[in-house]
Amino acid sequence: MRTTTWISVSIAALAFVGMVDASYVAIYASQGFLLPCGIAGGCDQVLNSPYARVLGIPVAWFGLAFYLTTAGCALFALSGFEQALRLSFPLVSLALGFTLYLFYLQARVIQAFCDYCLLSALLVTLIFVLHLWSRRHQGQPET
């Protein structure tokens, strides 16, 4: 299997998990219920903090849009449109930056962690690493 192929498959798979994660949180949030939390135990604090919404929209919806776009780009790359992966790199970088900001908020400001946010942070990081790998494999793109 070509490197780009397995990288695209891996990104699509990670984005799928991300879509499930973000949809789950979004569905719960739309029902107005507090989310059951496992390991971290701070989901209620995090998801009901003022930082859980951007411009009035729950962060989970932004996450869903990100994973949807990322999965789409990976699938296009698999179908031969390899530049789709490269085109989505700025978005992935932005998502990683936002993820780091959210992680900082959880650690320092809210002082509570949410399982679903941590899972998403892990997924975004892995997607970013795979993108880097793919770029390294392809060589630096033309600037």
Place this chain on the structure above:
Amino acid sequence: MNRSSDAKSSSTGKTKRPESASRSLAKPLTALAVLVVAAGAVAMFLVKRNGPESSPVAASSNVAMPDKPVITTEGWSKGNPSAKTVLVEFGDFQCPSCAAARLKVDNVLKKFEKDLKVVFKQYPMQQIHRNAMMAAQAAEAAGKQFKFWEMYEVLFARQNEWVNVPDALTFFLKYAAELQLDVEKFRQDMLDGEIRNKIFRDLLEGQVAQVRSVPSFFLNGRMMQSVKNDAEFEELIAQAIRTAQ
């Protein structure tokens, strides 16, 4: 252009046609659609598995609608527990009319204390009141520490503080502390599936009973409709008490 001849020409021809481009676009788009549907299905499955037994809408479709609304008198109650006249309210803590109605209910309860039982059932209209469900959970969690009515009063009396905030939980925890509840237990209880199921049972009961707005009152199982003012509300209850005697 004929589809088969098009397929033939694109497979044999050396130049790519727009149709073949759209076909190659169709493949990833279809895969993406499958992925989206699968992700949505898994998320819904997880919500159903970890959440309440079922959503009110889903549950109501599986429930046979009775000919006459059946209202139980179970729930948070005050007044005379063995009174023959029972006033059931379906209420939402985020609804301003419900906050106003509690004063009306308190008045009739004072007047007919020995002959009236008042029952409160949860009917959080979460589509229009984003913090209503959480407020219902807060009241139920306070109830687990025997302070439902105290929390009920605080939630209604200080409704303006929490209705439009993104972090209503902070306010509910503050109220719990003010009511001298065990705040950590209160927080845990708010997440309790049993509480969510209880709220959903109330919601389902209200849906079956054709509750369309809040507050909705049922006097001895009959919905009180088109009540013009507080005096008529009181008079209808007085009549029901007289009939029961």
